Amino acid sequence: MNKYILFFILVLSGLEVFSQSEYSKTPDSITMFPKKYGAFEHYAFVLNGKVIKQEALLNHPKAELNNVFPYPIRLEGSRYPGAVYFHSEQRFAPPVGYADQPAYFINVRQVSPYQIRLTKMEAYNHISKSTQDTIIDGTQYRGSVHVDSDEDFFADRISLPDFIENYTDLSPEEVIIHWRNTQDEYRNEDDIGTIIGSYFPLYSFKIRDLSVNKIEVDRVRFAERERYVIHIIDDSYRRSLPKGALIFQDPLALNTVYPCYLSDFDPKDEQIFIRPEVNSFTYKGLSFYLKKLSSTTGIPLAKPSSTTKTDSITVQFIVLKDGMITALESPDLDKPGHEVILTAFKKNACGWTPAVQGGRPVLCRRKMVLFYSKDQKGDIRSLDSLKYR
Structure with missing residues (x-):
């Protein structure tokens, strides 16, 4: 470095x-x-x-x-x-x-x-x-x-x-x-x-x-x-x-769709923390990150006036030492619209700070739940809230 x-x-x-x-x-x-x-x-x-x-x-x-x-x-x-x-x-x-x-x-x-x-x-x-x-x-x-x-x-x-x-x-x-x-x-x-x-x-x-x-x-x-x-x-x-140094190391080979998501990272022999001394967090907080997910998916934040039902998707991933993320997955992929939401998390992977343990950046696992409103057809009509789990 x-x-x-x-x-x-x-x-x-x-x-x-x-x-x-x-x-x-x-x-x-x-x-x-x-x-x-x-x-x-x-x-x-x-x-x-x-x-x-x-x-x-x-x-x-x-x-x-x-x-x-x-x-x-x-x-x-x-x-x-x-x-x-x-x-x-x-x-x-x-x-x-x-x-x-x-x-x-x-x-x-x-x-x-x-x-x-x-x-x-x-x-x-x-x-x-x-x-x-x-x-x-x-x-x-x-x-x-x-x-x-x-x-x-x-x-x-x-x-x-x-x-x-x-x-x-x-x-x-x-x-x-x-x-x-x-x-x-x-x-x-x-x-x-x-x-x-x-x-x-x-x-x-x-x-x-x-x-x-x-x-x-x-x-x-x-x-x-x-x-x-x-x-x-x-x-x-x-x-x-x-x-920034890593992403622009080879700028013309940059993946402009998922610049901060590593699909081929192998965490073997790496210690992954669940509760580090300083946990990884999103830039400007969860509300700002929710707005980024809304912008990426095209799903509004305001609930529609029509009758809807609340549902959620749980995601987990690993935040790397440089703040990039990998190993994004969800147990709820069988529901409509969840693949789009998972893609939005990958596109917004730059929004994380690394976790810190003993004064050094470390790998950590984060879990989140995204709550949303869906209509009678099962289509997602709004993104309502985002929480750490």
């Missing part, structure tokens, strides 16, 4: 900001950004794998920033507090994260491959995809994925270009974003963060639920012009959503 952590840190969850001195927490305050810009003091500059003097970068007009190693490092026999990596030859360029990805859209608005993985899959209503290549603003994408969601993903967010404009005196053309986590020491390759140098409009981040710990700015003198590297040290990666 470590390889996904890098993708999650690219979405900011807030703007509580500190630099070398503490800055205002007011979101619309320009004092959030440092007034003094550093120049990677005492950092090693590494070009095409070799340490160079900082001023020597001016002699390489094709040099581009790879990434920043913000931890003590030993290079060519000397120790540095950090290193800045550049390349001027393609063979030294870093691998592109999410290369050959489709274009992603959440509620019609295009987002980056990183941010689609941070959306709340529990709130999804519909997913569609196309395998046909598409070109958007001059960039070619390998197909497209469109998500319709109850989540107002952009409600508390500010776009990266607006953030730069509102909180700095810099233009996007002058800026390179270095996003990383808040670790004080290097633990793995994901801890160094990543560089965002273009496609800024595809990124946005929250202005509430603050999580940014520090913002620093360094200047780099390239041959063509001076650029500003904004370091955003953020702990939002700790709130990573593994369900």
Whole structure:
């Protein structure tokens, strides 16, 4: 799962900001950004794998920033507090994260491959995809994925270009974003963060639920012009959503009908809890989940005025460690309409949180009863209530 952590840190969850001195927490305050810009003091500059003097970068007009190693490092026999990596030859360029990805859209608005993985899959209503290549603003994408969601993903967010404009005196053309986590020491390759140098409009981040710990700015003198590297040290990666990472691992192979239901999972040798310390539950509660089932089946929630009789269907399933579900079954499949209801549970399988035992996610078994009203012919006329059993 470590390889996904890098993708999650690219979405900011807030703007509580500190630099070398503490800055205002007011979101619309320009004092959030440092007034003094550093120049990677005492950092090693590494070009095409070799340490160079900082001023020597001016002699390489094709040099581009790879990434920043913000931890003590030993290079060519000397120790540095950090290193800045550049390349001027393609063979030294870093691998592109999410290369050959489709274009992603959440509620019609295009987002980056990183941010689609941070959306709340529990709130999804519909997913569609196309395998046909598409070109958007001059960039070619390998197909497209469109998500319709109850989540107002952009409600508390500010776009990266607006953030730069509102909180700095810099233009996007002058800026390179270095996003990383808040670790004080290097633990793995994901801890160094990543560089965002273009496609800024595809990124946005929250202005509430603050999580940014520090913002620093360094200047780099390239041959063509001076650029500003904004370091955003953020702990939002700790709130990573593994369900989204797993589902979009191979986006064009995504099962858009049952994205969170695993039909071939084998629970052999797995402990399945019945009453874990923290049980699995549905996103926004049972009433919201009942509305999702109603929308999926097309069966209304309001009881009809005609004479009806109350009946029910019992279902059980296993909630996996990542919140997906499997092994859905019911002893009541012989009644009319029950197969449709079971299908609706599969389609809304994204709406579950994992159970927790001893501070770790575990497998658990859940049972539910869905009560409904049926007419004299046995047809289901309304979905009335949903309860855990």
